[in-house]
Each structure stands twice: as C-alpha cells, then as structure tokens.
Amino acid sequence: MECVVQGIIETKHVEALEILLQGLCGVHRDSLRIHELCLKSVPNLGLVSSEVRLLCDLEQPEPTWTVRHIGGAMRGAGAEQISVLVRTMAESKVSKNALRLFYALGYKLDHELLRVGFAFQFNSGAPMTVTVSSVNKMLKLHATDEAVPVTPGIQLVEVTAPASSENYTEVAAAMKSFCEYLAPLLHLSKPGVSTGVVPTAAAAAASLMSDGGGTTL
Numbered sequence: 001m002e003c004v005v006q007g008i009i010e011t012k013h014v015e016a017l018e019i020l021l022q023g024l025c026g027v028h029r030d031s032l033r034i035h036e037l038c039l040k041s042v043p044n045l046g047l048v049s050s051e052v053r054l055l056c057d058l059e060q061p062e063p064t065w066t067v068r069h070i071g072g073a074m075r076g077a078g079a080e081q082i083s084v085l086v087r088t089m090a091e092s093k094v095s096k097n098a099l100r101l102f103y104a105l106g107y108k109l110d111h112e113l114l115r116v117g118f119a120f121q122f123n124s125g126a127p128m129t130v131t132v133s134s135v136n137k138m139l140k141l142h143a144t145d146e147a148v149p150v151t152p153g154i155q156l157v158e159v160t161a162p163a164s165s166e167n168y169t170e171v172a173a174a175m176k177s178f179c180e181y182l183a184p185l186l187h188l189s190k191p192g193v194s195t196g197v198v199p200t201a202a203a204a205a206a207s208l209m210s211d212g213g214g215t216t217l
C-alpha cells in the first residue's frame with residue numbers, strides 16, 4: 001500500500017519550492033525524466049478492464065523499465081477521516097520488451113507522458129518521496145524529444161510513502177505534518193480533489209528566495 005497526496009504549483013515558484021524541500025529534507029534532489037506509457041486491457045469475457053503503467057527514467061545512465069499497477073483506494077469511515085489517500089500499489093522491474101508482452105496480453109496504449117522534474121527521498125516520521133514535475137505529452141508516438149507541456153506554467157507535486165495495513169495511520173499523520181511545512185507554497189490533498197494554487201505562494205516564494213530557505217525539520 002501507499003499513502004499519497006497531490007497538488008499543483010506555478011512553474012515560477014518551483015525554484016522556491018526546491019529550496020524549501022532541500023532545507024527540509026537535507027538531501028540532494030534526483031533529476032527525473034520519466035517516460036510513462038499507460039496501458040489498458042480491453043474488457044472481454046467477464047474480465048474487468050485493468051490499467052498498468054510502464055515507466056522508464058530516461059535520466060538514469062542505463063534506463064530500466066518498471067511496471068506499476070495502482071489499485072483501488074481504501075474506503076470506509078476511517079479512510080474518509082484521514083487527509084491522505086491510501087491505496088494499493090504493486091510495482092516490479094520489467095525487461096525492455098515489456099510493451100510487446102502487454103500488447104500480446106491484449107493491452108492497448110491509452111496515452112503516454114513524459115514527466116520532467118526532480119524528486120527528494122527522505123525520512124520525516126516515515127520514508128517519503130516528493131516529486132515535482134511538469135507533465136508533457138508526445139506529439140508523435142514515443143517521441144520523447146518532441147514533448148510539449150500538458151499544462152504550461154503549472155507543475156504537479158506528489159508526495160508518496162509506502163504503508164501497510166498496520167501502519168497507514170502513522171504514515172498518514174507523518175505525511176500530513178510534512179505537508180504543513182509546504183502549505184504557504186502549495187496545498188496538497190487527495191488525488192482528484194483539485195484545490196488550485198494557493199494565494200500566499202508568491203509572497204512565500206519571495207521570502208524563501210531571499211533567505212535561502214533556513215528551515216530544517
């Protein structure tokens with residue numbers, strides 16, 4: 001399982017967010033350039049359709065592919081009360097001919113994206129990853145060199161943390177308190193709950209840029 005929250009930030013404030021994250025996490029950022037292929041199976045003979053994502057970080061010296069399946073979100077009163085989404089997630093390394101395998105299994109390419117940005121991996125009450133990226137679409141099939149932004153001027157911020165049925169409340173609480181540090185710059189909430197940019201972002205960014213981000217956890 002994993003806990004996840006998402007938000008958006010204007011590209012002009014991303015540098016300030018990076019300074020803040022650098023100070024909070026105390027680690028260096030990893031650059032990302034992730035080619036993502038979203039595949040959907042065609043439902044037939046009583047099989048429900050399923051969706052998998054093939055991901056490849058082109059920034060790595062030797063890019064390798066990963067397959068990720070995101071399952072359903074946890075439901076019920078307990079899940080409603082916590083401010084992060086808890087969902088099942090399965091991930092595995094795959095060989096680079098995985099796309100052909102999924103085509104043979106009856107999956108079809110739904111869309112492909114290129115996410116360009118950076119991530120911080122750190123521990124703040126729980127191991128977490130913050131990813132900041134611009135989402136781009138390809139004008140031609142697999143043409144990652146000719147990608148154009150889906151939402152120009154806006155980047156996606158995602159915080160994820162591995163969790164289990166035993167510890168998700170603890171992980172969610174740790175994630176919630178981490179998100180409070182970012183609140184002046186952006187609002188993070190469950191995926192699908194769009195909250196837009198925060199009005200304090202410009203002032204918070206200006207102050208971070210002038211003091212170089214002194215905050216540490």
Ligand SMILES: *[C@@H]1O[C@H](CO)[C@@H](O)[C@H](O)[C@H]1NC(C)=O
Binds near residue numbers: 125162163164170
């Ligand atoms: C919660 O459980 C997951 C899965 O076992 C583990 O990776 C993570 O480190 C745990 N988090 C905490 C805060 O114990």
